[in-house]
Amino acid sequence: MKPRTKFQHKVVEASKSLPELSPAQIRWACTHVIERIGRRTSKGEITCLDCGEVFHNTTSRKRCTCPHCGAKLRIEQTRKLRFEQHDYAAFITACDGLQVIRIFMVDYYAKIGSSPRYYMTEVMQRWIAPDGRFCTLARLRVWGTMYYDSWIYSSDLELRNEAWAYGQIYTDDIYPHIRLIPELKQHGCRKVLRGVNTTDYFIALLVDNRAETLAKIGQEELLRLYLQRDGRNFERYWPSIRIAARNAYTVKDASLWCDYLDMLRELGKDLHSPKYVCPDNLREEHDRYMVKRNRLRAERRKAEQEAFILKCEEAYQQAKARFFGLAFHDGKIRIHVLESVREFFAEGEAMHHCVYWNGYYRKDDSLILSATIDGKRIETVEVSLSQLAVVQSRGVCNKNTSYHARIIDLVNRNMSLIQQRIAA
Template sequence: MSNYYYDSWNFNSELELRSCAESFYYDIDAMYIYPKIQLSDTIIRNGYCGDTFDLSHYTVFKAILSDNRKETLLKCGQISLFKYFAHKNNISDDIWKAIKTGIRHKYNFSDIGLWLDYIRLLQHFNKDISNPHYVCPSNLNREHDRLSRKKQEEYEKEQLREKKRKAVLQEKHYQEAKAKFFGLVFDEGDIRIRVLESVQEFVEEGEVLHHCVFSNEYFNDDNSLIFSAMVDGVKTETIEVSLETMKVVQCRGRYNKNSEFHDEILKVMNKNIPLIAKRMCG
């Protein structure tokens, strides 16, 4: 069985032009338009002056006949805005409010796509988009990038908060997996190295040293053991030891850089690796 569809004439109906926006069968092919046209008074009244600005006549006519906001843009001489929105379905109330503010204050819409992204960022941060101080930045790229970074930082903080909430549930697994190593402490001079004994300690380690020991969930790696190295009681570096090879994988200080005590810390750590192996066998 096959399915098919075809249109046919209703010979008993009146001849008329019909439109059905839901079906592409009724779309007008605007690639070819008869060059000799007579304009209706409505098209002229709505702002058409003979120039289509590299758009098709169909696009221009449809825009100014179906949307009074696009009509207003054309009449105001905001050609770049008109061209940008001519193909769009509509201009939202919020965006229109910002556009009107920009027009009133003679703002130069040099990069409309970037400006619209910037307006959406303003909305995200609940800024007044009818205020020219926000809507008409003197340096659009700088302000757009500033708010983009701020939003990204906001997102990352929320992700971190979510990880902290989940960490409470992961505490039990960490305790069961690493309990045999708890209490390991290596002292030599001013250096003290101890194993991290809870997920909360991973949180504190990451916050103090500004690295990813918590955010990358090292506490979930059953083959790694994480130590905190302190000098004179101050957190200085974080050490990862592989439980498979019994070797130091990495040793990182603040912002993932080596501290001035890096070599001494590694020396103490490597000297005490056998004690970790002993706990493995215990």
């Protein structure tokens, strides 16, 4: 893509003046970005692919140190002879008043008996202006691939559209010596924030007052959560963040702290009070108020359920009152009609089935009975009033009991009592 704006023209020209990586930078990328490998055979012999030496090690650990070159190795027990790795390395610098994030692909190839080979190719540059404008220079990528590192190395670094393929590429493997433009330093940037896209981080500091504030007051974890958003509306947390800042309180677990504030808000606590906003032991207070919140929610659900039951009770009484008091037994099993919606709720809770939640008390053609032995519920029976037949009989978790056939037979033998109530 050809440059069209003054900013893009400036970026293209400034890119030509970027220096080659120094030997120290290349050495850092090869030793910190790429994991060095030790191949272990079934006999416990480990070959260091860094220096080629062989040593004996039977430990079950996945990592060890080569006694010959001191390299920290990731052990792979395998018979293969060739190994390769591909990963990103980032270098942050400033050029012509612009912030630059340079992304290199580090390719590593190793073979038993040969020295490892490293190749570094610059695949992308992110240029950020002090006012938050940005653009991307990158090589072409293979479209339609699932691999984010499928670059066409023979292509040129050119202006590319801000598509997902380029905008979401970043790494936490960043060369420790960075150069920042003065504007970023003025907005509170002192170091790179791990775990977030560095481009998004820099732009947020330059254009977002709240990101700048969080950086300047040292709330790193809150800033990380703010940049990730996590579906949270930070507007409701901001007054409490200001209280924490005034009391020199540093939030070490941002997600837990925000969850804690949400519970305090639900419980009606004062979120402008340092007593609540700045707990000495966040996890302990979080768990304590979670118990209170859950208890409050249970009480609310119970009250709502009670109101709903009362609302449905009158209709059930009118529809099925003529069957109330109907009961029969065979000397061991007693079967009786459920006489209230509250009894449906208790039946469903005890038997772990849907007689209440599926609203069987609203079904005009259904008569629900409970079969018990010595007062203990055994099965719940549904009878069709139009067909005068048992539709179903369910025990705990909808399973049949050993009394299933006996219960159905008992209901069928007393179906005339139900018929009499219908005719009455």
